[in-house]
Amino acid sequence: MAFLAALAVLVAGDFGSTFFYHVPQHLWFQLHLRTHHDRRRSYLDHAVLSTDPAVLIDGFLGALPYLAAAALLWRVSWMGALAGLALGQLHVWWRHTGELGWRTPSLVRAALGPLGIVLPEDHDGHHRNPATEFGDIFRFYDAPARALLAALAPTRRRRAAPPGVKA
Ligand SMILES: [Zn+2]
Ligand SMILES: [Zn+2]
Numbered sequence: 001m002a003f004l005a006a007l008a009v010l011v012a013g014d015f016g017s018t019f020f021y022h023v024p025q026h027l028w029f030q031l032h033l034r035t036h037h038d039r040r041r042s043y044l045d046h047a048v049l050s051t052d053p054a055v056l057i058d059g060f061l062g063a064l065p066y067l068a069a070a071a072l073l074w075r076v077s078w079m080g081a082l083a084g085l086a087l088g089q090l091h092v093w094w095r096h097t098g099e100l101g102w103r104t105p106s107l108v109r110a111a112l113g114p115l116g117i118v119l120p121e122d123h124d125g126h127h128r129n130p131a132t133e134f135g136d137i138f139r140f141y142d143a144p145a146r147a148l149l150a151a152l153a154p155t156r157r158r159r160a161a162p163p164g165v166k167a
Contacts, residue, residue, distance in 0.1 A: 001076065018134055021065065023134065023152075042099060103121075
């Protein structure tokens with residue numbers, strides 16, 4: 001039961017975080033784009049290890065769906081709920097090691113690939129091209145997330161023009 005609860009925290013948390021936080025941020029807001037997709041800085045530093053309040057808020061808002069799922073599953077198995085949160089946090093760190101030159105061993109790739117788990121190489125793709133590779137932990141959220149982004153694209157918030165350029 002603990003295993004199922006942990007899995008449910010990750011599947012439900014990633015669903016909530018992708019569709020109710022990550023996609024809306026890419027469409028209509030600036031916080032995540034400023035904190036997680038600032039190409040001038042290393043993403044490991046600015047997106048993961050930073051103590052900048054804006055970065056922490058982005059991380060916290062993205063983590064809220066996981067916390068909500070863990071709270072709901074607490075009575076089912078508090079150990080599983082905690083394990084799910086811990087695994088989710090470990091995955092945040094791991095998926096940002098691409099920049100450190102991490103190469104996923106072929107055995108790990110062969111084991112996790114069929115489960116649709118996001119590898120550091122996959123998440124690196126999201127940092128290189130923010131229109132791709134959605135889903136924090138599971139890649140099967142990428143296609144529906146992109147479809148939702150495309151469907152809502154006409155409502156997209158206009159990017160602020162660079163200094164000196166008329167909007
Ligand atoms: Zn990232
Ligand atoms: Zn993003």
